[in-house]
Amino acid sequence: MKLWSVLGNSQRLDGGAMFGNAPKAVWQKWIAADENNAIPLACRCLLVEDLAGKTVLFETGIGAFFEPKLRARFGVAEEHHVLLESLAAAGFDHADIDVVVLSHLHFDHAGGLLVAWKQDAAPELLFPNATFVVGAEHWQRANHPHSRDRASFIAELPQLLIDSGRLEIVEGRHSKALGEAVRFEISNGHTPGLMLAEIVATDGGVVFCADLIPGRPWVHLPITMGYDRFPEMLIDEKKVFLADKLQRNVRLFFTHDSECAMAALQRDEKGRYSTREELSQLSAWPLTA
Template sequence: MKLYPIEAGNFKLDGGAMFGVVPKSLWNRTNPADANNMIDIAARCLLVEEGDRLILIDTGMGNKQSDKFFGYYYRWGDHSLDNSLKKYGFHRDDITDVFLTHLHFDHCGGSIQWNKDRTGYEPAFKNATFWTNEDHWNWAIHPNEREKASFLSENLLPMQESGQLQFVSRNNGPYVSKSELDFGVLFVDGHTEKQMIPHIDYNGKTLVFAADLLPTVGHIPLPYVMGYDTRPLLTLKEKALFLDNAVKNNYYLFLEHDAHNQVCTLQETEKGVRLKEIYTFAQFLE
């Protein structure tokens, strides 16, 4: 197995929304805000090369939305999904599977693109199977008022219309030890219905793609829960269990949204679970 970090582009989000009820005087220490109260956010995806499969976990925002849409998110830096793939010798047509932790636009927007004459949309990965789960899919295509601005039909329906959409199987518990993608998947419901958190075994270590269960190192303290979460009290329970498991099993956490830290580990302290070490992805691979 080979793993590659894929930087799909940086943007900014409102710091208050990212930290919910936590005061700015606290979260600003780890995630400093600009004059507009916006904090740096990454769209860091993960490419898994295993045998004849090339699996991309999440795809970032993409580039098909309007300038007005992107104007809300203050994109910055020069990262792009295509350039990041090219850096490792790959092209989007090489991707065999796209695994989507959930279907909010900043995680799946890059999955779909304009067609050649810009009259409609088509999958951006023409040779890939798109993986979500049935419960989350139904949640996304019939969105509630709180989330409908994040579930964009142009990001979702072309996957189904192309015949490239498949659902990950579930059992009765929250964790599937081996999914159709050959890695473990934790299902969590606090942020959105049935978000999927991949657990990947690599050279005797477990790398967990933290997605929106733990967006940045600044979100490690238990009460630091995003205002975007649909069920924040459930997030607290899921996060507490996850943090405990991360410490006990020495998980390496792959941080999708932390623009300045790629991977971290955790430790138990007298104040609860806190940051242990920060790694670059290259250091994790060593």
């Protein structure tokens, strides 16, 4: 297998919201805020060639589907669809993708499925040859969101996925599209049914951490986001998740860390987790199944 980190459209969001109840005196040591208290965030995707014989994209970032007013509100930096450019730079087109794995359907992880916004144009799916893989529990959440997170979803997206005829809703640890090459586990602290995908490999593998651990600062167990539905549950899930990945030498792939794409884990004598072997980007990075 070969792995690429591919960037989608970037964001700047309020640092306080991204770090929940952690005070600024703590989190500003990790990420500097601007004059509006906003911090830079990537929307990074993972592209894998020859995974179960297929070309697979894990998530699609926020994309460029927002109208200008909403793009400004949610701090999206670029007007054009950056993910398509990043795929091209890696030598791929969106039509080359066989499978798109979606940890969840919040707009900053699934908005890149859609074409860029145009005045008076209806939303339209990209990736015409891909199977779209979504977890069953989160699929229900996306179709029946709570009022607290309704704005995090793209209202038209579920029906577009259904109409494509290429939607696979996953129950259990494996999908039909990828078989045992990818193992899923479920987290509920950020959003019900968040699906974490681990690429199984002989040398430890790679897990797409999604919003359970958006970047290196959130490896610290007490650190959560204000966007998390159930922060205490998320911390408990993170304890189990990190202990397992450290024991099996599984690398962490970060979607929102603006400076680090992937890292290995370590833990000190007091049980505190941190990262090592940090990579800012992946370009045809090899992984053996």
